[in-house]
Amino acid sequence: MLELDLQVASEASAPSEAQFRLWCEMGLRQRAADWEMTIRLVDETEGRELNNTWRHKDYATNVLSFPADVPDELLDIPLLGDLVICVPVVAREAAEQGKAPDAHWAHLVIHGCLHLLGYDHIDDDEAEEMEALERELLAELGYPDPYADDEIVDTLPSETPGKDHE
Numbered sequence: 001m002l003e004l005d006l007q008v009a010s011e012a013s014a015p016s017e018a019q020f021r022l023w024c025e026m027g028l029r030q031r032a033a034d035w036e037m038t039i040r041l042v043d044e045t046e047g048r049e050l051n052n053t054w055r056h057k058d059y060a061t062n063v064l065s066f067p068a069d070v071p072d073e074l075l076d077i078p079l080l081g082d083l084v085i086c087v088p089v090v091a092r093e094a095a096e097q098g099k100a101p102d103a104h105w106a107h108l109v110i111h112g113c114l115h116l117l118g119y120d121h122i123d124d125d126e127a128e129e130m131e132a133l134e135r136e137l138l139a140e141l142g143y144p145d146p147y148a149d150d151e152i153v154d155t156l157p158s159e160t161p162g163k164d165h166e
Contacts (some may be wrong), residue, residue: 001035004024005038006020006027007039008041009040012087016106020039026137026141027117028116028117031080031117033078034061037039040083042086043086047086062085062108063083063109063112065087065112065116066084090108097149102143103143107143107146114133116128127143
């Protein structure tokens, strides 16, 4: 069961909590246990500050993933971590890339959830595995392949705590 804390700290239009819940459940469905996570929707100022603090990059990025790194014996809840999503960046990217906004949102939420489960795309093998799973999950939801344009794949940076997806 999903315990989702949706924090809205942006004035920009964003998907509904029900949509976020659906996308998270899809991205995390391979985890059989209950889990808790937070999604914080931010504006460009907060997104830039967080990206600068955690990744030393002075710009707002679309999504930052913060996997919980707390030993199980210290925490009595199944905390996965947090996603911070910069709403204006996501909207701008969808428009620039010619994607339907909900398809881009779904991709970024699923991508971030997979990071919370430990997936990454630092090397080519990891990237292929993660991208294949994203394609499969998005297709089940009726969304197109987010990597159909090779230029988009080439923009994905390696990720560390405070992981992001450009």
